[in-house]
Amino acid sequence: MVTSSSTNRSSGPGGKAARTRRLLQCCTLDVIAETGEFTGEVVADRAGVSIGTFYSHFATKDHAIEACLAVCFEEYEKQTKQVESIEHLLDAGLEATLAAIVATITRLNGEYRGLLRLARARIQASHLLREQSRTEERRAFAATLRLIQLGQAAGRIRAGEPEVLTATVRTVLDGLDTWTIRAHPEVASREIPELLTRYLSPSAS
Template sequence: METSKPLRADARRNYERLLDEAKRAFGQHGVDASLEEIARRAGVGIGTLYRHFPTRNALLEVLLRNRFDTQAKVARELLWHPSPSAALQEWLAELARTSTTYRGLVASVATALSDESSELYASCHAMQDAAARLLARAQEAGEIRAEVASLDLMLLANGVAWAVEHAPDGQGSIGRLSALVFSGLRTS
């Protein structure tokens, strides 16, 4: 929640309790967890939850902001990697991992990529911009097919994340599935 003045101590405690309970509930039940239950477990009314987080995506955005910021920082660092395609592949696998933070997050991210009114839109597009820089470097090196676009990468990472959510070995399949998808992006 962005405010022009600091929250009162009680409002800050409510905000933090809501985040803690949302993290727990989304971790257990996915992004469709009951907001009413989150508010109840935080010891506040649903109106307090909505005052801090007007939508489910607003709550998700706050919970994921650090992960997305870290993902963008990693992309900037990987621009110096000696192998542009290896850097891109590493970053995409990590994006797929981030997208599996909460069951059902993949759908929220995919929708946010094209919904400018979504609170997740800016974060998702920051990820797409990071992917575009890594992609351009790999394409300039002749390692990735020229027709691949940054949106393609985002959708493919989301596809891997969706598959991982439904795979018997879950997170254990991210590396393998990412490598399989990535092989289709290479020029040779």
């Protein structure tokens, strides 16, 4: 399950409608984590509301997936921001920072695997999900680009066109959600951080 309690996750600020929407997001995430799929009926029953209430918040299944992905992407941003930073790079060094980034993304991929798989199955047919995915890709690219630019300024990352370095790193990171990584966890825990370290190290210039 994504978290231990849907009720606790729904207790944020806002009026009744906002709390109900949050509860439905959380219940949808829980159902997807358990089964890999969901229906409005199952989620509404889990949340203790009517099916009409579900569809008053999410006009279509894609809108419900979009809302769940918003929670997912918010968690990615929050957790990766803690390790994908110049402060972490200066304190821990390049390889430890890259290892922490890879570990964080791998863990989150595991927590949200069912949702990500469901979204990928729908993305070609859904303009809504394609646009959301592109927005998240741009955000992730910008965060990595900032780390590389600041790392270059501090002498911790090699010289080179920052956008090219970023594109290479993001290509590797985006490939972490594959069965090969799950089947061979040492690839994420050791091989990829070492590979990226050799690629970005100032000694590689």
